Amino acid sequence: MTSIAVPPSAPEHTGSRLTRVLGAATAVSWVVWLTYGLVLSPADVVQSESVRLFYLHVPLALSAYLGFTVTLVGSILVLRKNSAFWDQMAGAGAEVGLVLAGLVLVTGALWGRPTWGTYWVWDPRITATTLLFLVYLGYLVVRRLDLDAEVRARRAAVFGIVAFINVPITRYSVQIWNSLHQEATLSLTDTEMDGSQLTSFALGAIAMALFTTWLIIHRFRVGWLEYELDRSGLESAILERRGERTATEVV
Amino acid sequence: MIAAVAGDAARIVAKDLRIERATGVITTQILPFGIVMLLLFGFGVDPALQVRGGDRSVLAEVAPGLFWITVLLALLLVVGRAFAVESDDGSLDALLVAGVHPAAILGGKAVVVAAELVVLELVVGAGAVLMFDVTIGDPLHLVVVMVSTTVALAGAGTLFLAVVAGQRGRDTLGPLLVLPAMAPVLIGATAAAGDALYGAGSGGIAWTWALVAFALLYSVAGIVGAGALLEDV
Amino acid sequence: MFVEYVVAGYGISAIVLAAYVGWTLRRGRALSRQVPADRRRFLRD
Numbered sequence: 001m002t003s004i005a006v007p008p009s010a011p012e013h014t015g016s017r018l019t020r021v022l023g024a025a026t027a028v029s030w031v032v033w034l035t036y037g038l039v040l041s042p043a044d045v046v047q048s049e050s051v052r053l054f055y056l057h058v059p060l061a062l063s064a065y066l067g068f069t070v071t072l073v074g075s076i077l078v079l080r081k082n083s084a085f086w087d088q089m090a091g092a093g094a095e096v097g098l099v100l101a102g103l104v105l106v107t108g109a110l111w112g113r114p115t116w117g118t119y120w121v122w123d124p125r126i127t128a129t130t131l132l133f134l135v136y137l138g139y140l141v142v143r144r145l146d147l148d149a150e151v152r153a154r155r156a157a158v159f160g161i162v163a164f165i166n167v168p169i170t171r172y173s174v175q176i177w178n179s180l181h182q183e184a185t186l187s188l189t190d191t192e193m194d195g196s197q198l199t200s201f202a203l204g205a206i207a208m209a210l211f212t213t214w215l216i217i218h219r220f221r222v223g224w225l226e227y228e229l230d231r232s233g234l235e236s237a238i239l240e241r242r243g244e245r246t247a248t249e250v251v
Numbered sequence: 252m253i254a255a256v257a258g259d260a261a262r263i264v265a266k267d268l269r270i271e272r273a274t275g276v277i278t279t280q281i282l283p284f285g286i287v288m289l290l291l292f293g294f295g296v297d298p299a300l301q302v303r304g305g306d307r308s309v310l311a312e313v314a315p316g317l318f319w320i321t322v323l324l325a326l327l328l329v330v331g332r333a334f335a336v337e338s339d340d341g342s343l344d345a346l347l348v349a350g351v352h353p354a355a356i357l358g359g360k361a362v363v364v365a366a367e368l369v370v371l372e373l374v375v376g377a378g379a380v381l382m383f384d385v386t387i388g389d390p391l392h393l394v395v396v397m398v399s400t401t402v403a404l405a406g407a408g409t410l411f412l413a414v415v416a417g418q419r420g421r422d423t424l425g426p427l428l429v430l431p432a433m434a435p436v437l438i439g440a441t442a443a444a445g446d447a448l449y450g451a452g453s454g455g456i457a458w459t460w461a462l463v464a465f466a467l468l469y470s471v472a473g474i475v476g477a478g479a480l481l482e483d484v
Numbered sequence: 485m486f487v488e489y490v491v492a493g494y495g496i497s498a499i500v501l502a503a504y505v506g507w508t509l510r511r512g513r514a515l516s517r518q519v520p521a522d523r524r525r526f527l528r529d
Contacts, residue, residue, distance in 0.1 A: 142424070
């Protein structure tokens with residue numbers, strides 16, 4: 001077991017200087033992004049106000065991929081180094097990514113209703129994102145399996161890697177399948193952006209990425225605490241068992 | 252090394268096929284499942300309904316998709332069974348302790364699963380020809396599609412269900428892991444099979460190549476991932 | 485036009501993210517009190 005110098009006062013929360021700096025940057029960037037995207041920038045000529053959903057939707061999607069990329073990297077390092085640190089990192093990335101991906105679907109549907117007249121179309125991005133959502137939901141359930149921590153970490157890592165490989169395959173397959181069945185529809189990222197829209201979008205992407213990084217660090221620390229609690233619980237249970245056994249042997 | 256692994260895999264295949272023959276699960280449970288699905292599709296999609304402006308029934312038109320959905324659902328049953336045979340009495344651990352390489356176990360299981368799926372596909376396919384009035388335009392193309400899809404499904408199904416092997420709740424978690432990930436295979440297999448049957452040009456030979464690639468991908472992933480999945484079960 | 489969809493989109497996202505952030509931070513506080521101080525690795529930079 002690694003022993004690390006005990007800090008004089010271990011914090012009783014998951015914040016640190018890093019997260020406070022990131023948190024402050026997140027707050028500032030959100031104010032700038034929301035002010036510009038919702039108030040200062042003009043409505044779109046074609047889409048009118050609903051274009052503002054785009055400033056939220058695409059940054060959410062990019063950040064969801066950021067989370068899933070953390071899961072991929074973490075999964076690879078779990079298999080290479082048997083690292084509990086990266087196992088928790090992979091879990092944090094997937095959970096945050098899943099929350100964001102869920103919001104991608106919600107905001108996409110809300111954008112689709114005024115634009116296409118329906119909440120759901122068999123658009124490749126929407127369809128592939130829904131599948132992606134389900135795959136990572138499965139990943140998180142695997143992480144809750146009642147298994148030895150190391151075995152579970154490795155099994156989840158294999159699934160995490162294969163799941164990520166599946167992302168582009170699914171995306172591409174659905175796109176080709178879709179192109180055979182219907183005319184290309186106006187898609188969120190096909191929109192031609194003018195200057196103010198591009199600015200709103202870029203601000204949103206930065207703001208959401210900062211937020212996501214901040215959140216993944218916090219979620220990782222929560223996961224780490226759970227891991228330590230599990231382990232110390234297990235250890236004390238073993239100690240107790242040993243104590244009982246010695247007691248009976250003595251008798 | 253490779254020869255030893257292949258030899259172990261072959262022994263596992265032989266063992267599992269003996270078990271299957273003795274218990275008859277494939278003939279008494281899996282095949283009847285396929286036939287029931289054929290009947291259900293007939294009830295769900297009126298067999299008398301004709302494609303507007305075409306000379307085929309709607310049922311015949313959508314038969315490739317229904318066929319592969321049936322195979323996909325049967326895959327869950329077949330793989331679940333392949334692992335239940337081992338993990339219920341802890342013989343998976345015994346195999347590993349005996350020094351059998353994890354890749355041999357997963358590979359052997361995948362081969363057995365593929366063999367059982369082929370039997371199911373032949374029966375369900377014959378049923379579709381008889382009951383849905385499906386015609387086969389290009390039999391050779393169809394064979395390639397069926398073989399590559401079967402290998403892809405068996406490989407991926409074995410890999411994903413190995414993740415939950417021996418766990419409580421595996422019967423309900425398995426579908427969540429396997430089905431969304433198999434969307435590309437289902438899309439490709441349906442398009443390619445439609446092409447082989449009716450030559451409608453629904454993507455042409457490209458999907459068939461994609462299926463061959465999926466088959467290779469999941470076979471390789473299964474062999475590479477086996478060690479990480481099954482060691483220290 | 486369509487302002488209601490924009491409000492719904494931002495509103496739902498804000499509620500979901502706030503709830504998730506709140507859950508994460510509160511759970512972090514609760515857990516860090518239960519874990520012995522020398523085991524609270526990675527809580528500092």
